[in-house]
Amino acid sequence: QIDSARLWGSIHETAQFGATAKGGVRRLTLSAEDKQVRDWFRKACEDAGLEVHVDALGSMFGLRKGRDMSKPPVGIGSHLDTQPTGGKYDGILGTLGALEVIRTLNDAGIETEAPICVVNWTNEEGSRFVPAMMASAAYVGDFTTDDILSRKDSEGTTVGQALDGIGYRGDKPVGFQKLGCFVELHIEQGPILEAEGKTIGVVDSGQGVLWYDGKITGFESHAGSTPMPLRRDALATLSEIVLAMEATAKKHGPNAVGTVGEAIIANPSRNVIPGEIAFTMDCRSADAAIMDALDRDLRAAIAEIAARRKVEVKIDLVWRKPPTHFDPKLIAAVENAAKTLGYSSRRITSGAGHDACNLNTVIPAAMVFVPCKDGISHNELEDATQPDCAAGTNVLMHTVLAIAGV
């Protein structure tokens, strides 16, 4: 059994790095606050006897030796970055839960056959740099390191500059640390476990993701003197696109979602008809055929809206992550650990993307979910209970012991 109070203490101690007035955390990847939590995490890992290395994209790897060092380590962990208005658990539970597993094994004097590697992946959230789960995507070879290093945030700062800015451009090449498998603990970020009164979600699959950058070019003109029929209003165009996105996702539901999260009017003024808007779209489904249908329907709807409104709309697909089907053996290991420990559980699909989804494309991976209050995440009010966090960490530990061998 892990030390629930110690885990809870770590979560709340690190929540000070980027704490917001509303009780959440604002800790964008590679920001000053991210440096603070990374420094804390490195020291905690070293204090727990781990050998810590940082790769060229800032991902942190803390290795605990196994009896048989010829075996590839069992990877556990998640991320410590947050959304602009994020919570205290998303990613953090999985990273500090992994640390707690190590501390518990140390206290109990338990040696494992295979080594264990605790990981903190850079930029899981994707709000500062595209794509989300950036560093694990490079780890599995979806992108080159150089490509990722050159990606820019909205201020024009590159990943490389941001890494140097906080001193976390590591000296190890991406992929230097081989892993045999990866198990990630996370809050559910959805309402199902709580609604059904289950403690553990055994994640068997994850939604695929489509991310688009969009740009609407209408025509700026006077709000008072331009007759309604002559307008080429970029915001009215966006409005139809937002509602088309909503309708398209609903049409393909329940196994589909679609969101416009960002929209910026160029040079806004209250008496000017908006002429130019940059926006982003996020569509998801756990079914690849539905993802294709979402893409097709959305493009058709946008083309029709643009033509009718005599406005130009450009859509760029900037990221496509196929649906995930986790490793059956690892899924069974998680399920078995939950059962052995006496926790109620159910199989579940992840609505969010996770580093484990990337890793699953090259090594066996799985995930453990615990409930979060009202399914709320990507919100400062995100909440989870201490017993649920401890339960998830126990399941993580027992899964690791089963895989690594005692």
Next chain:
Amino acid sequence: QIDSARLWGSIHETAQFGATAKGGVRRLTLSAEDKQVRDWFRKACEDAGLEVHVDALGSMFGLRKGRDMSKPPVGIGSHLDTQPTGGKYDGILGTLGALEVIRTLNDAGIETEAPICVVNWTNEEGSRFVPAMMASAAYVGDFTTDDILSRKDSEGTTVGQALDGIGYRGDKPVGFQKLGCFVELHIEQGPILEAEGKTIGVVDSGQGVLWYDGKITGFESHAGSTPMPLRRDALATLSEIVLAMEATAKKHGPNAVGTVGEAIIANPSRNVIPGEIAFTMDCRSADAAIMDALDRDLRAAIAEIAARRKVEVKIDLVWRKPPTHFDPKLIAAVENAAKTLGYSSRRITSGAGHDACNLNTVIPAAMVFVPCKDGISHNELEDATQPDCAAGTNVLMHTVLAIAGV
């Protein structure tokens, strides 16, 4: 006849203050660029023999003596501020056209019975500070000087601070310069004169304006893991409001328009459902009953949308300007001047608000319109021809001579 080349030269000389790459002007009221054009204008007025005074809100008054100084001056002028992406003519033609009238009278050695006063009104555009036509509204007593001085821009800078910042908080109280009447020359900012091949618009009325500040409070949550039916999406709510505004204006059309010009998502992120949006609305009609109907229908539509989406929408009416009906005698004087000079003309309603609309509530006022290319305004591509600008200025001059007496 005014000096067409000199007028054109002044317009293009001052267009350098805030010139944009696309050939427009960005000269927000009380900005550094506004100071540049004000300094230029003050010197030009003084060189033309005018006695220049600045009032407590930065409006500039250049007085040309008349034979009978007991008569109140005939006011002419407009504004030199622009939209964030504005043109070279909106307001500028009327202000520099007024200066050109003085220069022409000087050159011809013409004295008038009543004095003439050239005016540059502060913040006509309303994009930096609310309301538009701010200084003329204070001049006619719609707002107190202290109220206006305390209004803030989006950065929190007050009108008072901005005036001090460029050294244009004048020593004269608002209203110090009595005017007997006011005639404003302006580009039409709409497509009618050009479409009908008319040179002069004799403006007999102006649309009333409703300005609202709006705020939507939905709930931020995860774009991937929040099922469509559970969302309280602030941007989808805004989208319905934008389209309801469009539909409402069309329903009450053709004599009505409605625009959402500004919308800012709080803490936007591509994988977060927008939770909070601030926006503005601008509705207009030349018919007061239609204005009331727009307000009523819009509020009803917004209430329905908010209730259905379980989202809070707050709407504040921050400015209400009733429709304008200009002074019949002055309208006739403008029409007569156009006729005498041999220009084609038609009566027209102004879609935009103008300082003359404010002045008309306390003294007789009228306006002269000239065509602008494709009716485009509040756009960097705003354009007008030299002959049309000269024609309007000639009509302005002959109207002034008729009123002031030679």
